[in-house]
Amino acid sequence: MPSGRTGVGRRARVVHAFSDSEAFGRRLARAAGLGYARVAVHRFPDGESLVRVRAPAGTHAFLVRSLHDPNAKLVETLLAADALRRAGARSVTLVAPYLPYMRQDTVFRAGEPISQRVVGECLGRAFDGVLTLQAHLHRTPRLGDVIRGRARSLSAAPALADWVRRSARGSLVVGPDEESEPWVRAIARAAGTSWVVGTKDRLGDHTVRISFPPLPRAAHAVIVDDIASSGGTLAETAHALRRAGVRRIDALVVHPLFGPGALARVRAAGVRRVLSCDTIPHRTNSIAAAPLMAAALS
Numbered sequence: 001m002p003s004g005r006t007g008v009g010r011r012a013r014v015v016h017a018f019s020d021s022e023a024f025g026r027r028l029a030r031a032a033g034l035g036y037a038r039v040a041v042h043r044f045p046d047g048e049s050l051v052r053v054r055a056p057a058g059t060h061a062f063l064v065r066s067l068h069d070p071n072a073k074l075v076e077t078l079l080a081a082d083a084l085r086r087a088g089a090r091s092v093t094l095v096a097p098y099l100p101y102m103r104q105d106t107v108f109r110a111g112e113p114i115s116q117r118v119v120g121e122c123l124g125r126a127f128d129g130v131l132t133l134q135a136h137l138h139r140t141p142r143l144g145d146v147i148r149g150r151a152r153s154l155s156a157a158p159a160l161a162d163w164v165r166r167s168a169r170g171s172l173v174v175g176p177d178e179e180s181e182p183w184v185r186a187i188a189r190a191a192g193t194s195w196v197v198g199t200k201d202r203l204g205d206h207t208v209r210i211s212f213p214p215l216p217r218a219a220h221a222v223i224v225d226d227i228a229s230s231g232g233t234l235a236e237t238a239h240a241l242r243r244a245g246v247r248r249i250d251a252l253v254v255h256p257l258f259g260p261g262a263l264a265r266v267r268a269a270g271v272r273r274v275l276s277c278d279t280i281p282h283r284t285n286s287i288a289a290a291p292l293m294a295a296a297l298s
């Protein structure tokens with residue numbers, strides 16, 4: 001049975017979190033002043049999942065799960081939405097600090113799906129609302145274009161700008177590719193510093209090529225990216241910056257997916273500090289996203 005009855009009582013608004021998102025769920029509940037309950041998952045021998053939520057679930061349920069490593073998690077998350085409604089919730093909002101499958105937003109090669117739309121349609125049918133942070137929206141301007149209902153992707157720019165202002169004053173804010181330009185510009189403006197973006201060619205899952213226009217003189221650069229997966233983008237950006245004479249390089253990432261060996265690769269490229277938002281539990285976590293997301297819930 002689900003445990004973690006903390007503060008559920010007869011509250012109307014309750015955060016329900018899977019155990020792999022427990023720390024984030026508790027921080028969110030605390031910051032938003034909501035009740036908290038844990039979602040339990042039983043795995044059958046054949047690999048199917050049985051999800052159990054706290055009942056009664058509260059009138060408005062906020063289901064928290066960061067959806068990195070998404071394939072099994074997506075199914076369990078859809079099952080939990082159904083369970084919450086059957087346990088009395090009149091509205092169910094998914095709070096996914098990291099939302100997957102947003103990068104496949106077009107058919108890059110014949111025979112591929114548009115994964116962003118498939119996943120977006122499932123979530124839109126299951127939930128009344130979806131809240132996430134810095135979804136990878138490139139060709140799709142708004143999250144609402146792929147998820148019906150109340151769908152919102154918050155910008156991580158204020159939180160990253162705050163770090164640059166406090167810990168890397170006067171540094172050059174660097175985006176690896178043209179896609180990153182709007183938010184790189186927003187971070188640099190809010191931090192009161194200059195910015196530049198590169199050009200990226202992806203040659204494979206682990207291999208990218210990055211180039212820059214002539215750079216402004218800078219002793220200290222902060223690379224910002226929404227996702228770090230193989231670490232290739234951060235590492236190659238750092239190599240390009242070093243070739244251009246930048247000696248001190250830090251990196252800020254919103255979603256630290258970091259596969260095996262990825263962080264070591266980034267460090268070996270000469271990145272001094274690697275920091276991330278806590279949307280995915282990782283040892284680089286140092287920027288809290290829960291307060292931003294809690295503010296959006298109210």
Ligand code: R5P
Nearest residue numbers: 225227228229230231232233
């Ligand atoms: C891609 O467009 C994203 O913004 C990231 O730059 C990318 O996902 C990083 O992946 P990797 O760490 O594998 O280079």
